[in-house]
Amino acid sequence: MNSAEFLFVVCQRGAESALKNELAVSWPEFRLAFSRPGFVTFKLPPDHGLSPDFDLRSVFARSYGFSLGRLVGAHAETMAEQLWELAGHRAWDHLHVWQRDPAVPGDRDFEPGISTLAQQVGLIVAASRPPSVAPQRVFPVNLVARPGQQVLDCVLVEPGQWWIGGHQASTMPSRWPGGTPKIDMPDEAVSRAYLKITEALLWSRLPVAAGDHCVELGSSPGGACQALLDRGLIVTGIDPADMSPVVLQHPNFTHIKARGADLKRREFRRVKWLVADANVAPNHTLDTVEHIVTHRQVDIQGILLTLKLIDWHLADQIPEYLQRIRSWGYPLVRARQLAFNRQEFTVVALRRRPRPSNVRFATRRRSR
Incomplete structure (x- = not known):
């Protein structure tokens, strides 16, 4: 049984209202809990019965999963230890860490993807994992998951504020870190x-x-x-x-x-x-x-x-x-x-x- 109480949803910065309106129609039982530009959480109804790979049926949700909680701190190493206190009781196959979008794609040369900070945090979290998580092998960080694998999500929402969650990889976007594919645009590309x-x-x-x-x-x-x-x-x-x-x-x-x-x-x-x-x-x-x-x-x-x-x-x-x-x-x-x-x-x-x-x-x- 899925006992998660909250759902986190990541979207484009500025698309929060469109996302909320969309989910109010398709999931009226969801209750808005927390909102920042590009990041929204919802309180789930008791006994919601949502499967680990459920389809949110959303146009505007770039990535989503079941929330495990929020961490606040000043040191990544300490927060990484706290992360595993929240998530260490489950078996995970991948770790995806990414930052909330700081701007609309294309503005001020910003393009979505894994930032240097997110990759650094991911390596710190992976290094501090308990022995029970992915024992005797390298723990994949920000790699494309395979269908059916369990993904531990860490969203860097604010400086010193991480939101932790998880989802089961299924569709292509759910397999990508943060729902964003890694695309290398050639130098000679004429437009985005x-x-x-x-x-x-x-x-x-x-x-x-x-x-x-x-x-x-x-x-x-x-x-x-x-x-x-x-x-x-x-x-x-x-x-x-x-x-x-x-x-x-x-x-x-x-x-x-x-x-x-x-x-x-x-x-x-x-x-x-x-x-x-x-x-x-x-x-x-x-x-x-x-x-x-x-x-x-x-x-x-x-x-x-x-x-x-x-x-x-x-x-x-x-x-x-x-x-x-x-x-x-x-x-x-x-x-x-x-x-x-x-x-x-x-x-x-x-x-x-x-x-x-x-x-x-x-x-x-x-x-x-």
């Missing part, structure tokens, strides 16, 4: 869209393959196209704005200097994947994409959309956006605010279920 599309593909596990034809709407300056080209895809970028010369010179890239809504549908007849990341309201993007994918001469297998939340209140309409996409003949739809997203979220949709060896669209169960 490279990070977003790379994370989107890692999260969604879309079965894209070298030689597939992909079209991106709103492609300028070309960061996402660049990442797709690096994977061996044949890419067409559609945007009235200029593309980076680095992308233009690639032999597998074609630039059509136009808006997606203005193109004849025959331009999409051999396209397998459609990507869109335009700086417009969600319904504007959905209008353009709908006119393309519902045309009788077009058979696009999957779509990957970045929808801008011009106003945070648009988050309340996400269920309607997803249902609209399903109505186009794409029954397999998921949404997530990626770690490298800004005030936006990503949607992936497939027309047909791919082979199980390529991608899993199954979600974790919700047990009560």
Whole structure:
């Protein structure tokens, strides 16, 4: 039986209200307990019956787990000993330590990931573990967990304040430290869209393959196209704005200097994947994409959309956006605010279920 009394949830800085509103609808029995920018905890109802790998079914939760408590102190070594007093009674396979985001991704050159401080704290905690935890082997710190493994979480919320918890690895984000994949952006990357599309593909596990034809709407300056080209895809970028010369010179890239809504549908007849990341309201993007994918001469297998939340209140309409996409003949739809997203979220949709060896669209169960 799971006796945890609190749940911790990590989100993008600024997305707390959207997260709280979302969970108030899907989990009305949860009660808000503690909140800081990018970090929220909830009091769970008695006898909640949540399984260790339960699915929170949240767009805005980057990472979450069952809380074991909060530590406050001035010395990491002392706090590490206190951490094991809280968590040492359980068997753990991994330790994930990360800091709460200090800024919105992309602001002041900040990008999510494991900071030097978090890695140092992780090594201190691992070194102080009791013999009963991972005996006679190196204790993994901030590595990708395997499905089914038990992960001890340590979130550095404030200087000298750690929140401790745990979760069972299941989906891809739950396997990453802090729900953020480690992505090395090449020096020649033309924009941070490279990070977003790379994370989107890692999260969604879309079965894209070298030689597939992909079209991106709103492609300028070309960061996402660049990442797709690096994977061996044949890419067409559609945007009235200029593309980076680095992308233009690639032999597998074609630039059509136009808006997606203005193109004849025959331009999409051999396209397998459609990507869109335009700086417009969600319904504007959905209008353009709908006119393309519902045309009788077009058979696009999957779509990957970045929808801008011009106003945070648009988050309340996400269920309607997803249902609209399903109505186009794409029954397999998921949404997530990626770690490298800004005030936006990503949607992936497939027309047909791919082979199980390529991608899993199954979600974790919700047990009560």
